[in-house]
Amino acid sequence: MSPDNIFEGANEVSDDEANSDERKLGYGAAVVETMAQIMREDESVFVAGEDVGAHGGVFGYFRGLQPEFGEDRVVDTPIAEQAIIGLGIGSAVQGLRPVVDLMFMDFICVAMDQIVNQAAKLKYMFGGGAKLPLTITTAGGAGLSAAAQHSQSLEAMLCHVPGLKVAMPSDAYEVKGLLTACVREDNPTVFIINKRKLADTCHVPEELFEIPLGEGHIVREGSDVTVVAIGRMVDEAKGAAEKLSDEGIDCELINPRTVQPLDIDLIVESVSKTGHLVIVHEAVRFGGIGAEIAAQIQEQAFDYLDAPIERVAAPFSPIPFSPVLEKQYIPDVERIVAGIKNLF
């Protein structure tokens, strides 16, 4: 399977969907559409990265931009992740709105200095003088047998760094709303595309709209347990909630949408109602964003908690290649159900 195959079809709307009233769009296609619309309305926006131009990105989520906006605004770069981020920083300080791409999220490590020591801190170190409207797009998540260096979910590293904002869209709707917000935002943002979601469709408005960074979303209301799920895990958590509703456990499902800033108030409120919290993410459990959520919730909702906060996340190992192991590695409906049941 090549990355391209994963994406195939995601740009087209299927017949069924086209016939429905609501306009549906693929998750990957939503990136393209959003970028195109933003670039039409704002000349200062450009895209740069490896193979984002002529090829449209290895996952195709920039496909079609270069034909419309030209090589000057959709720029193929050398393999040079540090310089790609630097390109973004320097041009952002000069007033442009760069969207720079790191093909796989694992590659943030190659450019970590530019992200953590430069982009995140620049405004503060400079005493506030600079604006940094920089968006870094990158594809995270496992599930394609891409092994230990092409499957990671490293958002926890980024969330720990003051100065960054981190968005993790769980569906095509959020892709559009969060990407719009990120590109229009005057701070450096990391926009994490889940590579297993690329072909999934859902309703997405035609017009640009913003989902505010830092506002979580209640995906499903419920009274027995609060489930916080990050990125693609929202899908799995939905499945778990449905399963459990048959068994009489009523889940309230919260999708924080951004992990930095984190909408902790929404979670606190929910937990004060349900008394139970399960956090689900694809990243390694130790030191994942779930730890921070758990720490804040036990602090702010201590008296409401009827049971320990449970985390459903990846085990403490690199991501294994073999599909049988990888399947077990990534949290799924079954493991989430088990995690929730643990509390009762």
Added chain:
Amino acid sequence: MSPDNIFEGANEVSDDEANSDERKLGYGAAVVETMAQIMREDESVFVAGEDVGAHGGVFGYFRGLQPEFGEDRVVDTPIAEQAIIGLGIGSAVQGLRPVVDLMFMDFICVAMDQIVNQAAKLKYMFGGGAKLPLTITTAGGAGLSAAAQHSQSLEAMLCHVPGLKVAMPSDAYEVKGLLTACVREDNPTVFIINKRKLADTCHVPEELFEIPLGEGHIVREGSDVTVVAIGRMVDEAKGAAEKLSDEGIDCELINPRTVQPLDIDLIVESVSKTGHLVIVHEAVRFGGIGAEIAAQIQEQAFDYLDAPIERVAAPFSPIPFSPVLEKQYIPDVERIVAGIKNLF
């Protein structure tokens, strides 16, 4: 103030100390002594990094090694953090025991790919065939007005990466015991030297000894509240415990010594006795190791907790240069006392 001044005198034992029965040694000097003794007993150990040779390291903690062991085993490298870690990885796979230095902890970001995607994962990706006895030394921590790029405590990023071990010695005794364990360990370790501790002395045995990685230490027994302090924060927490004992609050102070692996059992045991937990670290609070400790403790000691777990850590900002701000940024006795009192 130059980094050298910080270190001055740390190699010499003061008169008072020399007259006492117990042999005392400086924190920085303990690195030198340990390395020298290990290098004498094990030919496969070598040191490499920027200015570690002729100059003995900018903080002086390798001073004296090159005269004894020569340029082949105490190697000055170009400014090339990625290649420095690669030098360690490749030579470790070939059976050597490299100790490679990243001058300031902030520079792990420059070499993050080699640390996170290579060193940490290599053994696993290779199906277990390789041993990786690699030690990375680096100087972390704030307090020298070194500003946002030379003062960070980034251990949380490393702890989140399966395959690494992370040691944070709080005094010269631990420097010797943990460094010996790290160098003799067959897995990649990061040994974090606190740059404000360099001149502090304490009793250190003459002979090499190991402090097992993953075993925490009860610094002070107490019954009212468990205080977990990381690295240099142990000093500040000691001060807080003393202050509070006057006020009738009896602290049990735990120093985990390594943050990966983390001796959670020791903390659980203590909390089941005290019912209260305060975690202190120099790193940014959001996403710091304190979050993981809090998450695990509320899970494993839920029924014992009489109050929310409190974290005393750095605020969510880059590290400010100005001494007045930096002083306020780093947790100290006062803030720890306040944090502990919060629980009662």
Added chain:
Amino acid sequence: MEITDEILIDLYKRMVRVRLFEEEAGRLAESARLPGFLHLYVGEEAVASGVCAALENQDQITSTHRGHGHLLAKGGDFNRMMAELMGKSTGYCNGKGGSMHICDLDLAMLGANGIVGAGVPISVGAAFANKLTNNGLISVAFFGDGATNIGAFHEAANMAAALSLPMLFVCENNEYAEYSPRHKTMAITDVIERAAAYGFPGAIVDGMDAVAVFEATSLAIEKIRNGEGPMMLECKTYRFYDHVGVKGTASNYRTDEEVEEMRKRDPLVVHETRLIDSGVMDAESIQAIKDEIQKEVDMSVEFAENSPFPELEDMLVDVYTNGESS
């Protein structure tokens, strides 16, 4: 340097091993019988074969995302490799690494690498160990033209030069980095111009000709073993299949004509012609070699398919040496 019949045959066998294994892997990938991403080396066989034939067994190599070719050319085992590609427990990495992390420490093959350029610093480490222990070995880093644009390559090349390490840099210049032609990502014509920036010598080699690569490598490593410090070879080569997988992708980053033109210089055909013209082998014995190796490839597929997947308990094994992961 005399190129004996033995050497010619050895070079040929190495190339056929790579070619037939990879063609098979490509077919399996196309029919969705291999998970993950597969970066085929087909077309570039002369490079790995020419280099590895010139090496001592224990000379180390590091590789790239296109790593099967390197390991097979160094003598890698079909069974363990095919099993790895299928994610089986009998594979080179117990199924945990897959195509991008193929390695064989017994053959001093220190791993393919999914991060472009990241193997080069690791090669420097091996070279350092060779120098410190004075074991007479050299360390070879394979990397693509695109990889020379990344920082890790640069740091490693300069470090090797500064420390005067016994190391050979082998650039496989196939003119593309994924879908980007070289001229779009660098403003120089020959990658070898970079060697001078580190202060070591380099040479351009016809990477479609195994003998040329073998000769150049032999010359280089003689000097390197003599303590003259690192060197670099730029092997001009070409990949016949797509960047990942077999068939072309959506974008037309290169023309069919270009591929056809380069296929005329197929390193196996070039070498077969030489074997026949020089009378070292006839068409029949060439075919016999192919048949035999194909049989081994077929058996490896069988071996791999009959091998078990890893056990779920294996998940946390080998995260650390000596002891379990938490």
Added chain:
Amino acid sequence: MEITDEILIDLYKRMVRVRLFEEEAGRLAESARLPGFLHLYVGEEAVASGVCAALENQDQITSTHRGHGHLLAKGGDFNRMMAELMGKSTGYCNGKGGSMHICDLDLAMLGANGIVGAGVPISVGAAFANKLTNNGLISVAFFGDGATNIGAFHEAANMAAALSLPMLFVCENNEYAEYSPRHKTMAITDVIERAAAYGFPGAIVDGMDAVAVFEATSLAIEKIRNGEGPMMLECKTYRFYDHVGVKGTASNYRTDEEVEEMRKRDPLVVHETRLIDSGVMDAESIQAIKDEIQKEVDMSVEFAENSPFPELEDMLVDVYTNGESS
């Protein structure tokens, strides 16, 4: 190119500004009146002055850990700089950045940088913006000899070449990276050999002579503004004080004789001689310039000392634009 009297005087003033400010900063550091690490530019004034004098006001520069020199040569303000070095709220960075993060966006000085080499990619970004918006400006990256060994430099240089950006690379080769002499960390004699690896031209310049630097820069930026892509200058220079702070450190990484020898080529003295010999200025008017600037320096110390420290509430301000940090 004609070097007018005006230019000669301008170059001199820039150098004196750097020199006198830095000597003062050095004294303050020695008497522990400045917190943090101070990397003095003294000895290298001709480079920043020669380059900046040739630039348009809005041409961008990025700098290094040795950043006061660059900003002062570009016209930086004594008061705000001295206040910053003391961590005062009236400083360039409101006291939050300090010596290593000095910047002045109004002067298009995009910041000193505590990470070696890290400013160079940021310069590339500015150059890209210049090209995209076609504003006629160029972007200049200052970096040391040691910085050319790090990956960020390499990636940035190649990127600038590949995208043919209006950018000037200025290497300040002072022959040392901290305490390591150049020959230990690279196997080439002249850093300029690296320009060819990216496919752009370069030139070696006497970095102790402001006029030479000015002329070379003027020539280079004319071509760069003409759309000929990036260029590099290697300015051979020398720092008179230690890597950090003023006085020597424990290790004898260079001899006193060497320093003495180089001090004979003090760029200020070289330039003063020229001014006097060519009759542009006499000793008296030279002294008058110095006196005047020294007065400004003294006033900046007073300004800084009388300035307040940041308020504790400022801690979380400016972590983000528009809104507080959590």
